[in-house]
């Protein structure tokens with residue numbers, strides 16, 4: 001099966017996620033959908049997901065005037081991965097350390113993990129400071145080892161992380177009966193617990209869009225940017241082409257996730273679209289009322305075979321995500337993940353997710369009545385990079401253009417430092433002020449390394 005490339009616009013007619021189905025009243029969903037873009041503006045942000053909306057927000061925080069910013073969005077407002085994910089704001093506490101070390105070295109690997117922990121604090125701080133009604137629930141998460149092999153892998157990762165100087169003071173380990181009791185999962189071998197959260201990601205993104213629109217930013221929905229060319233009369237300006245006119249801008253920020261290479265063709269082999277799937281379930285009584293899950297979960301059989309699970313405090317909805325490389329799926333389904341088509345879901349993945357959920361939590365299967373059980377399934381597109389970390393920063397060969405994209409399925413655990421970072425760079429600050437791991441930086445050397453394609457596979 002042919003792989004879709006990131007050299008494409010988002011598909012028209014995407015399906016709706018649980019998050020979108022519960023926010024159809026957002027007044028800016030179709031903002032300016034028939035209006036032409038202005039002829040001239042200082043800042044164009046492309047993409048209205050969490051990256052684009054937070055970048056715009058941070059530019060305003062840094063003193064940029066709202067009237068000087070527009071956001072271009074190819075579909076309805078925030079209709080990409082930010083409104084289609086599995087709701088986890090879940091830092092990696094140690095598991096990725098060895099894998100990141102192989103590609104980026106131990107020092108960067110420590111920074112990658114520390115950065116995710118920082119993001120959780122930043123989201124918590126932001127939600128409290130601005131009273132964001134996005135159902136953010138700061139709690140803990142369990143990394144549940146469902147097999148001896150995976151328990152061994154986790155133990156080795158933790159040891160390597162600790163030996164390299166990683167902080168493990170916030171991580172608890174449970175084994176045997178204690179692990180079963182803590183997680184409520186009879187078959188668990190071991191479990192690790194650390195702080196994490198969940199949110200309604202569409203409400204969070206819509207809050208940011210509303211906030212910047214209130215300050216004068218204009219959002220143009222159903223208005224894809226189709227090309228960017230040098231302005232003929234002022235070579236330091238950029239002409240951003242759309243079906244509703246050309247807007248000439250001083251600065252352009254690409255927040256286009258898995259579609260980055262359409263406007264930046266040099267990224268074609270650096271950003272790969274991967275379709276991911278999630279499901280909402282109405283809980284049976286086993287998970288309702290005071291029986292609701294208090295922590296979030298990553299339910300792991302192996303590195304490539306796992307399920308993510310959160311339960312929303314507000315309505316008790318369970319959100320169940322599935323690993324994209326789950327080896328128990330058919331080869332046809334696995335090949336189908338290299339796609340930008342988020343208009344439908346895959347039945348085999350949905351069946352596997354439900355079957356596994358009932359296997360992992362046997363009590364859940366006993367008493368589904370009409371109205372309980374699977375509520376909805378949806379897909380969204382993740383942007384993978386060959387070195388598993390995002391692309392953030394100024395694009396040297398295109399002065400005045402910046403990127404914040406490629407979150408490898410971890411955007412909720414990364415964007416709250418990356419978008420503020422890129423906003424600082426747009427305002428003229430140095431990379432060092434971003435506080436981001438250096439390996440996130442978009443540099444010509446990194447892009448040529450990624451394009452050569454001979455990095456060890458991380459996941």
Ligand SMILES: Cc1cc2nc3c(=O)[nH]c(=O)nc-3n(C[C@H](O)[C@H](O)[C@H](O)COP(=O)(O)OP(=O)(O)OC[C@H]3O[C@@H](n4cnc5c(N)ncnc54)[C@H](O)[C@@H]3O)c2cc1C
Nearest residue numbers: 047049050051074080081082085086088225257380411412
């Ligand atoms: C099923 C699923 C489950 C996930 N689960 C989690 C999770 O639990 N935790 C977590 O941390 N992450 C998760 N992720 C990943 C997370 O959602 C993403 O990393 C994050 O949303 C990326 O945000 P973004 O703003 O960069 O991209 P997006 O939200 O995709 O925004 C990019 C926007 O750009 C627009 N666009 C693209 N090209 C153009 C163009 N040329 N012109 C105009 N507009 C354009 C798109 O339409 C889109 O709205 C999941 C993703 C999926 C799909």
